[in-house]
Amino acid sequence: MRAKAGIDLLYEKSSAFMQSELRIVLLSPAQATPDRLKRRKRDGATGIVLNLAKGEKEAARGATGRVKRAGLDLYYWIEVARCPELADAHPEWMASLQGHPEWRRRFPGTPEPAVGEVVKNYPWVPIRYREAFDAHLRRVEGLVQELPPAKGIFLNDLQAAPSACGCGNPLCRWVPDYGPIRTAAMLPPDAAARFVAAVQKLFPGSEIIPVWTTECEEHDMAKGAACHGVPCFTGVCWYAYTEQLMPVARASRILAALLPYRAFGRDDPRYGPPAGWVRHALATFAQMPPRRKGEAIPAERIVAVLQGWDVTSKERQAQIQRAREAGARGYVLAEMEIQQGWEPRIVKVQPTPAADATQEHPAHGK
Numbered sequence: 001m002r003a004k005a006g007i008d009l010l011y012e013k014s015s016a017f018m019q020s021e022l023r024i025v026l027l028s029p030a031q032a033t034p035d036r037l038k039r040r041k042r043d044g045a046t047g048i049v050l051n052l053a054k055g056e057k058e059a060a061r062g063a064t065g066r067v068k069r070a071g072l073d074l075y076y077w078i079e080v081a082r083c084p085e086l087a088d089a090h091p092e093w094m095a096s097l098q099g100h101p102e103w104r105r106r107f108p109g110t111p112e113p114a115v116g117e118v119v120k121n122y123p124w125v126p127i128r129y130r131e132a133f134d135a136h137l138r139r140v141e142g143l144v145q146e147l148p149p150a151k152g153i154f155l156n157d158l159q160a161a162p163s164a165c166g167c168g169n170p171l172c173r174w175v176p177d178y179g180p181i182r183t184a185a186m187l188p189p190d191a192a193a194r195f196v197a198a199v200q201k202l203f204p205g206s207e208i209i210p211v212w213t214t215e216c217e218e219h220d221m222a223k224g225a226a227c228h229g230v231p232c233f234t235g236v237c238w239y240a241y242t243e244q245l246m247p248v249a250r251a252s253r254i255l256a257a258l259l260p261y262r263a264f265g266r267d268d269p270r271y272g273p274p275a276g277w278v279r280h281a282l283a284t285f286a287q288m289p290p291r292r293k294g295e296a297i298p299a300e301r302i303v304a305v306l307q308g309w310d311v312t313s314k315e316r317q318a319q320i321q322r323a324r325e326a327g328a329r330g331y332v333l334a335e336m337e338i339q340q341g342w343e344p345r346i347v348k349v350q351p352t353p354a355a356d357a358t359q360e361h362p363a364h365g366k
């Protein structure tokens with residue numbers, strides 16, 4: 001038994017594999033105290049990824065100094081699509097909850113939108129809209145500029161919003177608007193890759209690491225399950241997912257996978273050992289794209305983002321173990337909660353003149 005080290009990153013100095021494994025801890029600037037950094041370093045962390053948020057520039061600057069003094073690699077984490085700031089300022093840039101009505105079981109009592117209204121998905125503002133793409137790019141630039149250069153910058157949520165088609169599954173994120181009402185201009189499927197490239201141009205000294213979330217699963221289609229009877233898995237979800245991921249995978253050496261197994265409701269014995277979903281989800285990067293007109297992405301290119309909040313030390317260790325079994329490049333253990341919540345908002349809209357989403361996507365279950 002190890003002594004109470006706060007968190008056990010299972011460091012094994014003897015293994016050659018371990019020498020190259022990325023063992024990174026995600027913290028808010030306030031969480032990055034000298035004491036905690038010292039303990040994480042002792043536990044085997046190779047780096048700290050600091051969350052950058054509006055209004056916390058000075059706190060972040062202070063934390064960067066502490067990370068460097070602790071002898072740890074410095075990374076930044078930026079939440080992109082889930083953005084209350086832009087959602088409040090530009091409700092028309094939010095993703096919507098149209099198409100399938102199954103999401104309503106999670107939010108009973110949401111009124112039907114009247115003429116001139118649409119149900120938007122608060123506070124999700126995906127970069128897939130041209131207007132939001134530019135605004136997010138400026139936001140990312142503002143968050144990072146004037147801070148010391150980081151080894152890498154993680155960009156989270158470059159896909160669309162949860163419950164994309166309206167099924168209610170937080171992992172169905174393949175499209176910002178299932179239609180028919182669109183209130184911003186949609187970019188082509190390579191928007192995420194272009195966003196990563198644009199951020200890379202702004203900060204050429206840092207490796208830009210896109211953080212990707214996996215899609216729905218076959219068992220989600222059952223009534224009462226996450227897609228609640230909508231045939232998402234056999235439909236368009238993974239085709240659209242793969243179409244967006246392939247340009248990202250071609251442009252970025254390393255990707256990260258957002259895998260908070262409990263927050264995503266994947267703490268389930270069907271995946272085998274504790275936190276078995278982590279291993280399962282990492283394997284989909286190699287398995288699913290070839291089945292959906294794409295190419296396999298080996299796990300050695302993927303950093304697993306694991307749930308370090310609201311879990312026990314044993315559960316943290318199980319997740320790390322599963323990531324290793326999958327052959328991941330390493331992991332980010334998130335001690336700061338990565339917010340993924342979503343909720344319907346009725347918004348008055350003026351559809352863009354070009355709005356015509358009806359023929360864009362093949363029907364589910366084709």
Ligand SMILES: [Zn+2]
Pocket residue numbers: 169171172173215216217232233237238
């Ligand atoms: Zn799906």
Ligand SMILES: [Zn+2]
Pocket residue numbers: 165167168169172216226227230232233
């Ligand atoms: Zn679904």
